[in-house]
Structure formats: structure tokens, C-alpha cells
Amino acid sequence: MAASTSSKQHRSPYAPALGFRLLLLASLSILLQYGDHRDNYLDTLRKAIDATVYPLRVIVDAPVSVWRWFDETTTSRNDLQIENSRLKAERLLTQARLQRYAALEAENARLRTMLEARKQVRAQVRVAEIMSVSANPFRHVIVVDKGTRDGVYNGQALVDADGIVGQVIEAGVASAQCLLISDPGHDLPVEVNRNGLRTIARGTGGYNTLDLPFLPNNANIEPGDLLVTSGLGGIFPAGYPVAVVETVTRLPQEPFASVTARPSAALNQVREIMLIWSDDEQTPVEVPVKDAAADEEEGNE
Amino acid sequence: MSDVRPSRHTPIIVSIVIALMLAIAPMPGWADAFRPAWVVLTLIYWSMTFPSSYSVGAAWISGLVLDVGQGTLLGQHALALSIVIYITVKFHLQLRQFPMLQLMATVFAFLAIYQFVLFWINGIVGISVPANTYWGPVIAGTIVWPLVSALLMNVPQRVRR
Numbered sequence: 001m002a003a004s005t006s007s008k009q010h011r012s013p014y015a016p017a018l019g020f021r022l023l024l025l026a027s028l029s030i031l032l033q034y035g036d037h038r039d040n041y042l043d044t045l046r047k048a049i050d051a052t053v054y055p056l057r058v059i060v061d062a063p064v065s066v067w068r069w070f071d072e073t074t075t076s077r078n079d080l081q082i083e084n085s086r087l088k089a090e091r092l093l094t095q096a097r098l099q100r101y102a103a104l105e106a107e108n109a110r111l112r113t114m115l116e117a118r119k120q121v122r123a124q125v126r127v128a129e130i131m132s133v134s135a136n137p138f139r140h141v142i143v144v145d146k147g148t149r150d151g152v153y154n155g156q157a158l159v160d161a162d163g164i165v166g167q168v169i170e171a172g173v174a175s176a177q178c179l180l181i182s183d184p185g186h187d188l189p190v191e192v193n194r195n196g197l198r199t200i201a202r203g204t205g206g207y208n209t210l211d212l213p214f215l216p217n218n219a220n221i222e223p224g225d226l227l228v229t230s231g232l233g234g235i236f237p238a239g240y241p242v243a244v245v246e247t248v249t250r251l252p253q254e255p256f257a258s259v260t261a262r263p264s265a266a267l268n269q270v271r272e273i274m275l276i277w278s279d280d281e282q283t284p285v286e287v288p289v290k291d292a293a294a295d296e297e298e299g300n301e
Numbered sequence: 302m303s304d305v306r307p308s309r310h311t312p313i314i315v316s317i318v319i320a321l322m323l324a325i326a327p328m329p330g331w332a333d334a335f336r337p338a339w340v341v342l343t344l345i346y347w348s349m350t351f352p353s354s355y356s357v358g359a360a361w362i363s364g365l366v367l368d369v370g371q372g373t374l375l376g377q378h379a380l381a382l383s384i385v386i387y388i389t390v391k392f393h394l395q396l397r398q399f400p401m402l403q404l405m406a407t408v409f410a411f412l413a414i415y416q417f418v419l420f421w422i423n424g425i426v427g428i429s430v431p432a433n434t435y436w437g438p439v440i441a442g443t444i445v446w447p448l449v450s451a452l453l454m455n456v457p458q459r460v461r462r
Contacts, residue, residue: 018356022387023414032376039428049369053325054319056370060326132327134372138423138430141372170372177372184429193369205431273393 034186043170050172057143057175061131096142124277125159126150130270131175140180140203140267142166146172155235157276163241163264164188164229166272182207182267190242191230195220199231201242201261207268210243212259215248219257227261237278309457313355317343317363325370334434337442340367341382342413342449345389345408349397358392360386373419374426381418385411401447409443438449 014064035041061210126146134141146152148171156168166186168293170177181188186203197220201210215221225245231238243261250257316346321406322341328336340363347355364379370377390397397409423430 018387018390022357022383023356025383025446026380028374029361029364029380033374033380033422033426046369046375049366052367053321053370056322056325060322132325136371136373138428138434139372184382185427206430 018226046170047172050170050175054172054174057131057180068264071089087224125274126277127272128176128275129272134177138205139185140166140183140205140207141169142180143175144273144275145175146180147172147176149173151277152176152275157236159238159276160265160270160273161238162266163243164236165265165267165270167235168275180207181210181265188236188242189230189232190227192221192245193226193228193241197221198232201227204260208262209246210261210263212245212261213256215257215259216255217252217257219259221245221248221257221259223248226264237276310354312346312456313351316456317347319340321366321370322343322361324367331385334437335441337445338412338415338438339449340378341385341412342362342408342442343453344382344386345411345455346450346453347394348386348389352393355386356390357383357386361438376423377419380422381415384418385415404450405443405446408446409439412439412442413423 009073013159027102030078032042053105090211102239128144128146131143131145134143134165144158152168152171154168154171154177156171158165158167164181166180166183169179179186180203181201182205183204184205188201189198190201190212191198197215199212199215199219204211212221212227223245227242227245229236229238229240239265242264243260245261247260317340320343323339324336326433338410344355344360348360360382361379364376364377367378367382368403394406399407400456416435420430420435
């Protein structure tokens with residue numbers, strides 16, 4: 001199978017030996033990994049490589065986009081009419097809800113000014129489309145089609161219609177990589193909506209389960225409780241729904257109860273997501289997720 | 302430097318780029334656990350065939366691109382790929398003599414080493430990874446190896462006409 005041309009090798013006398021080259025490259029990659037893991041020195045390098053890979057991403061995404069375009073342009077009139085009437089009904093419903101919401105918001109603002117509390121920031125959102133889902137099954141990373149030129153920054157929060165989806169970890173020029181809350185390395189500060197109990201929701205690597213590992217056995221939490229973001233991590237704005245508690249198992253011999261929750265957002269079904277800009281987040285808190293997770297593990301020991 | 306004529310590099314590089322695209326193409330969840338390591342397979346083939354043109358350097362650069370494409374630690378795939386390609390180049394003369402079954406067994410071992418390095422680094426960094434995802438890509442990669450080598454066989458000669 002091998003081409004016969006290579007039976008004798010003409011290597012330039014100046015090229016270093018193979019073993020030496022491996023040693024050099026291996027140490028270089030270990031250095032790179034160290035730098036990448038510890039800090040953000042290598043952001044520019046990563047962005048540069050990402051910019052060269054961008055055309056590949058577009059090509060790879062093309063069949064899906066073409067299929068969607070095809071699907072959209074060939075929908076029958078009947079289907080469109082049905083969808084249209086459904087959407088109209090839905091719009092009516094949401095508008096009614098929105099009216100109530102507006103009233104509630106006004107009331108809330110009034111009460112807050114009475115309490116002289118800090119005014120809740122109104123968040124700005126923008127819709128982004130998912131370009132691809134990470135090929136690496138160990139990390140739940142998606143790529144969206146908005147980048148730094150649209151104002152996306154590292155650490156920005158992502159939501160869909162039902163709840164928190166994840167956060168931006170690498171903002172490229174025209175695309176951004178985002179870590180989902182279901183990634184095993186992702187920890188999210190949450191609180192129980194019913195009673196304000198604060199805890200951490202950790203990804204498990206499964207799209208339908210989050211873990212709440214730090215709740216004591218006597219914690220006031222029940223299946224069906226809604227978890228919302230507490231806003232304490234500095235990355236996610238407070239008050240967005242995250243998950244609904246599914247199971248609570250209290251084991252007397254263990255220090256912590258084992259609690260699992262089901263994310264409100266359809267993490268493996270979304271196609272469009274919303275990026276949130278909070279007005280007061282001009283300088284996003286830089287908390288590299290990997291480090292945060294590693295630090296926490298060190299803390300546990 | 303080269304044992305390939307300059308004009309024949311293009312199809313080889315194109316095949317590596319296609320492998321990179323296959324490696325970052327979106328796939329349904331269940332298939333993701335069985336995605337063959339296309340880049341490793343392609344590079345094993347080319348480094349076995351043209352060891353003085355395509356060896357650890359090419360592997361390292363492809364690995365870096367793979368790292369950015371998959372969003373892993375910068376240098377993780379680069380390290381794993383260079384180690385596997387180093388072994389391939391070291392033994393390329395033997396590998397060329399192997400019958401297909403024996404070669405598949407060797408490729409299996411190479412892919413296992415590759416996966417081992419990736420898992421090892423994940424372990425050091427503290428990214429927890431379900432252990433049952435270890436063998437899927439290794440087995441899938443071994444199964445598609447005959448296909449890959451058949452597709453790549455004599456590509457530079459075939460293209461040039």
C-alpha cells in the first residue's frame with residue numbers, strides 16, 4: 001500500500017532527529033496547556049486559530065443550513081396557515097401574560113424604590129443561532145453565530161425561552177463557544193424560588209440532569225421546587241429559571257442529601273438562543289470555568 | 302526535506318482538512334460517542350506512507366487546530382497526536398509490511414494510546430469524563446481503518462494526471 005517513493009528518505013541534514021522534535025513539541029504543548037488552563041494568556045492565539053477554522057465551520061454547518069432553508073421554502077400553504085393561526089393564538093396568550101407582567105414590574109419597581117433597594121437592571125437580549133455542537137462528547141460546548149463584533153464577551157449568559165442555557169467561554173470574532181450548564185465542569189449559583197435557599201447546581205454530563213451536591217440532609221427542598229439563578233457568581237443575572245428539582249434522597253449516613261434537578265431549558269433541542277447583556281456588566285467578572293471547577297474540587301478535599 | 306513531489310502535497314493536505322471537518326461536524330448525540338478519530342487515522346496513514354514529510358510537526362499543527370475546533374485545552378490533542386505519530390513514524394517500515402488484520406490491531410492500540418493521553422490530561426485538569434465513553438471512538442476508528450486506507454491509497458498518484 002505504501003508508495004515506493006519513500007523507501008529511501010532524503011531528510012535534510014539540518015532537520016533535528018525525530019525524537020528530539022517530539023520532545024520539543026510535547027513540551028511546547030504541555031506549556032500551552034498549562035498557560036491555557038491557568039490563565040487567559042493564549043486568548044489571542046486561540047482566536048487567531050479560530051478565525052482560520054471559521055470557514056471550515058461554515059462548510060460543516062452548510063448541509064444543516066441548506067436543509068433548513070429547503071424545509072422552510074417548501075412548507076405547504078396549509079401548514080403555514082395552521083402555524084400562523086397557532087402563532088396568533090400564542091401571541092394573544094403571551095401578550096395577556098405580558099400585560100400582567102408589566103403591571104407586576106411596575107409594582108415591583110415601586111416597592112423597590114420604597115425599600116430604597118438597588119434598581120433591578122433591565123437586561124438586553126439578542127437572538128443567536130447555534131452553528132454547531134461540540135464534537136467532544138465529554139464537554140457540552142456549542143458554537144453560536146455571534147462574536148465580539150456583535151458585542152459578545154467571555155462570561156456572557158445564554159438563555160432560551162424556558163431558562164438558562166449556559167455561558168460564553170470563548171468569544172471569537174464572528175462566533176462564540178459557549179459552555180452549557182449540563183457540562184460536568186460547570187457550576188451555577190442558584191436559589192430555590194420558594195424559600196430563597198442558596199446552593200450550587202452542577203452539570204453531570206447528561207442533558208437532562210443537574211446535580212445539587214452541597215445541600216445538607218435537613219435542607220428545605222422538595223421535588224417540584226423551581227431553581228432560579230441567584231446572581232451571586234457575577235456571571236448570570238439573578239432570577240432566571242434554571243431547573244426543577246426532580247429527586248431528593250436524604251441519606252442519614254451521608255453529610256449531604258443527593259438532589260437532582262431537570263433543566264428548564266431544552267439543552268439538546270435548542271436552535272435559537274438569546275444572549276443577555278446586563279447594563280451594569282461593562283466589565284464582566286473573569287472566572288474561567290475550568291479553574292473554578294478545579295478550585296472547588298481542591299476545596300472539597 | 303520531502304519524499305513527495307511538491308505538486309502532490311495538495312491532495313494530502315486536502316484529505317487532512319476533510320478529516321478535520323469530519324471531526325468538528327455536528328452529529329446526533331448517540332453517534333458522537335462513536336465518532337472515529339478521523340484526524341488520527343488520516344495522519345497515521347500519511348506518516349506511515351511519507352514519514353519524512355508528514356510526521357510529528359504536521360500532527361502537532363493538526364492537533365492544535367483540533368483543539369480550537371473542539372474547544373478543548375490548547376495543546377491537548379496536539380500532544381496526543383504527536384505521540385501517536387511519533388510511534389507510527391518510528392515503526393513505519395514494519396507497519397507497511399503488516400497484513401490488514403495485524404495493521405488494524407496496531408491501529409487499535411494507537412487509538413487507545415491517543416484516547417489514554419486525552420483522558421489523562423482531562424484527569425489532571427479536573428474535567429470529569431464518563432468512563433464508558435473511552436472505547437467507543439477506539440473501536441469505531443479501528444473498524445473504519447480499512448475504509449480510510451482504501452480511500453487514501455495512492456491519492457497523490459491518482460489525483461495527478
